[in-house]
Amino acid sequence: MHNLDLSYHLGRRTGALGKAIDRGARGINFILTAMVFNLFPTTFEVAVVTGILYYKYGVAASTIALSCIAAYTAFTFAVTRWRTQFRVQMNKADGRAASQATDSLINYETVKYFNNEEREAELYDKLQAQYEEASIRTTTSLAVLNFGQAAIFSVGLAATMIAVANQVTSGITDPATAAHVLEATGISSLAKSLTVGDLVLVNGLLFQLSIPLNFLGTVYREVRQSLIDMSTMFTLLELAPTVRSLPNAPNIHIDRSNSSVEFRDVKFTYYTKDPKDSLLKPGKFICDGLSFKVEPGQRVAIVGESGTGKSTIVRLVYRFFDVSSGSVLVGGQDVRSVNLESLRHAIAVIPQDTVLFHNTIFYNLQYGNLKATPEEVYEAARLSNVANAIERMPHGYDTQVGERGLKLSGGEKQRIAIARALLKKAPILVYDEATSSLDSITEHTILQRLAEVTPGITSLVIAHRLSTIIDADEILVLRNGRVSERGTHSSLLSQPDSYYRQLWDQQRSGILPTNITSTTDNCNSNDNHKISNSDS
Numbered sequence: 160m161h162n163l164d165l166s167y168h169l170g171r172r173t174g175a176l177g178k179a180i181d182r183g184a185r186g187i188n189f190i191l192t193a194m195v196f197n198l199f200p201t202t203f204e205v206a207v208v209t210g211i212l213y214y215k216y217g218v219a220a221s222t223i224a225l226s227c228i229a230a231y232t233a234f235t236f237a238v239t240r241w242r243t244q245f246r247v248q249m250n251k252a253d254g255r256a257a258s259q260a261t262d263s264l265i266n267y268e269t270v271k272y273f274n275n276e277e278r279e280a281e282l283y284d285k286l287q288a289q290y291e292e293a294s295i296r297t298t299t300s301l302a303v304l305n306f307g308q309a310a311i312f313s314v315g316l317a318a319t320m321i322a323v324a325n326q327v328t329s330g331i332t333d334p335a336t337a338a339h340v341l342e343a344t345g346i347s348s349l350a351k352s353l354t355v356g357d358l359v360l361v362n363g364l365l366f367q368l369s370i371p372l373n374f375l376g377t378v379y380r381e382v383r384q385s386l387i388d389m390s391t392m393f394t395l396l397e398l399a400p401t402v403r404s405l406p407n408a409p410n411i412h413i414d415r416s417n418s419s420v421e422f423r424d425v426k427f428t429y430y431t432k433d434p435k436d437s438l439l440k441p442g443k444f445i446c447d448g449l450s451f452k453v454e455p456g457q458r459v460a461i462v463g464e465s466g467t468g469k470s471t472i473v474r475l476v477y478r479f480f481d482v483s484s485g486s487v488l489v490g491g492q493d494v495r496s497v498n499l500e501s502l503r504h505a506i507a508v509i510p511q512d513t514v515l516f517h518n519t520i521f522y523n524l525q526y527g528n529l530k531a532t533p534e535e536v537y538e539a540a541r542l543s544n545v546a547n548a549i550e551r552m553p554h555g556y557d558t559q560v561g562e563r564g565l566k567l568s569g570g571e572k573q574r575i576a577i578a579r580a581l582l583k584k585a586p587i588l589v590y591d592e593a594t595s596s597l598d599s600i601t602e603h604t605i606l607q608r609l610a611e612v613t614p615g616i617t618s619l620v621i622a623h624r625l626s627t628i629i630d631a632d633e634i635l636v637l638r639n640g641r642v643s644e645r646g647t648h649s650s651l652l653s654q655p656d657s658y659y660r661q662l663w664d665q666q667r668s669g670i671l672p673t674n675i676t677s678t679t680d681n682c683n684s685n686d687n688h689k690i691s692n693s694d695s
Contacts, residue, residue: 178654179254181344183392186385193378201371208368212319215357219582224365227315231372236306240378241302244440246384249293256286269567308373316365323361327354402481403499410501413490418505418586418617420476421452423484427468427475444483447640457617460628461664463637469621470511473591476619477506488585509593510619511574515564520549520575521556523564527579537580541610543576544601570597581612588613592618593628604629623664634659 205228213221237503261268263279270279301375324549432671453459461469474480477488478494493500507527515523524536531539536556540546547570552558564572577593594602606627622628627647636644636659645658652661 168441173439179395181248182388183395186392187387189381190389193292193382197371197374197378201374204368204371209362211364212226212361216323216326217415218359220361221317222324223315223319224368226329227311227319227374228368230315231308231311233378234311235304237652238300238304238307240381242297242304243383243387245293245296245300247387249290249297252293253289253311254288254292256283259286260282265563290446312372316362316369317363319361320358323358327358330557367378387695403466405496408496408498411492411497412501412504413489413505413586415586415615415617416455417490418455418619419453419488419490420587421488421491422446422449422472422475422618423486425449425475425487426483427471427480428483436453444640446475449485449637449643451635453617453619455617456615457632458620458630460620460622460631460634461637462622462625462628462634462659467637469637470591472497473508473589473621476587476589477508478502505585506587507580507583507588508589509573509576511592511595513564513572515560515567517528517562517570517577518560519557519558520552523560523575524556524578524582526585527582531582535582536578539578540575542581542605542612543574543578544605545571545578546606548574570601571596574601574605577609580608584617587617589621590618590622595623623675625666638672 199645209224209228210220247632259282263283320370326672369524425446426444426448428444445466449472451459454687461472463469471480475482476489476494478499481495489497489502489505492627517527521533521536524540525531526538528535537546540556549556549558558566560566564575573593573595574597580588594605597605602624610630620628622632625648628634631648633645634648634651635642636657644651644654644659650661651657654660
């Protein structure tokens with residue numbers, strides 16, 4: 160699943176996926192168990208019973224028994240194929256209910272914020288009702304199957320018993336008939352041993368055969384369902400990622416001397432053929448002829464309104480998606496032509512939304528570099544200004560962070576993300592609004608420390624707080640999927656009609672668009688613009 164690209168994981172439902180994998184694994188186990196402990200022993204038992212019937216009671220008894228078994232098997236297979244549709248519907252309903260429950264619990268805080276507990280319960284009850292309805296249909300069809308199986312076996316048992324009873328009766332009351340049977344069939348044991356005990360023996364044999372036969376119907380039904388579950392799981396396993404390395408693609412070798420990032424006339428859209436999964440209309444590009452270059456060691460910032468493609472740039476650099484046209488180059492090499500794993504080793508990303516594993520703080524910190532020593536982990540925590548907060552906790556670095564890190568504040572999670580990125584020690588560092596959850600004092604401290612420990616590292620900074628990027632070597636302003644303005648902070652402010660200056664003035668005055676955050680830093684531009692202390 161981790162080998163599949165981001166587009167798949169953005170559309171999947173975690174609960175349904177977990178159910179499919181679990182059922183598929185159990186299906187494999189059931190089929191192997193059924194073959195070894197049910198199918199082979201039952202086949203052997205049927206052969207032995209019909210052989211005894213033929214040897215002791217002639218062709219008629221064995222033929223009736225085999226006909227009964229054949230009819231029983233054919234009926235079981237036919238009805239099971241018919242009722243499989245109900246089992247499939249039941250599984251789908253079960254998967255939807257499980258997915259809804261998982262989604263609701265993952266978003267526990269959102270549910271609480273909007274007082275929608277009853278709404279979530281109603282949704283789950285509705286899906287459970289669909290599951291119960293499908294389950295009733297499945298159970299009803301099972302009753303039809305069991306009734307038919309019992310009827311066929313009862314008829315076969317009665318016919319066989321009547322045939323043998325006639326032979327027993329003939330053997331007791333008319334010895335001449337027994338002699339005639341011997342002469343006609345050539346089976347001496349038939350003429351010599353037809354007693355009431357044989358009738359009891361036939362009854363016992365057939366009832367003994369009914370047990371595995373009845374279970375064989377269940378096995379066939381479950382085998383068919385297991386094959387469906389396995390097919391679903393194997394379909395998942397056979398999914399090929401759309402973003403992957405070319406065969407024999409070379410590793411990319413990046414260090415601080417050649418760690419450039421370049422976009423050449425890039426066009427990209429989130430449009431897909433499935434309207435339900437598409438985020439854009441046909442022909443609409445989130446990046447539309449985007450071109451820029453970040454030289455090795457440069458710190459380049461990208462700003463713009465929400466929806467202009469800033470975070471998309473991060474995904475394209477990291478090759479979560481491939482461009483529709485144009486090319487993305489890292490170290491002068493097209494990212495599509497190099498080994499994907501080596502490319503991602505060369506880039507560290509501080510994401511906007513930090514999700515942590517349900518484990519200790521130390522585990523989540525060290526996840527950035529599993530080979531890092533404890534001392535390196537502690538130093539990264541210090542540089543990201545999270546060490547003091549961790550040490551104040553009763554269990555320190557062994558503190559469990561909870562599901563998705565919900566026990567920690569947004570700022571603490573973001574500082575852990577910064578520490579992880581530092582531990583990776585990559586020559587290219589991408590900040591995707593890396594300090595959006597921090598207060599201004601902490602933000603200033605962290606940025607100062609990052610500047611000290613990352614000299615020579617190529618930095619690509621996605622920012623909303625313009626005060627965090629005034630020292631950038633170059634600032635790119637995105638509008639309509641392209642770079643509309645570029646330059647340093649002071650040069651962009653010196654242009655009276657520039658869009659960057661509008662954003663700056665909006666933040667300075669505290670009149671902000673919904674996607675722009677105010678800042679508390681006091682910074683002077685060359686035209687005496689200042690940012691007021693407006694953050695709380």
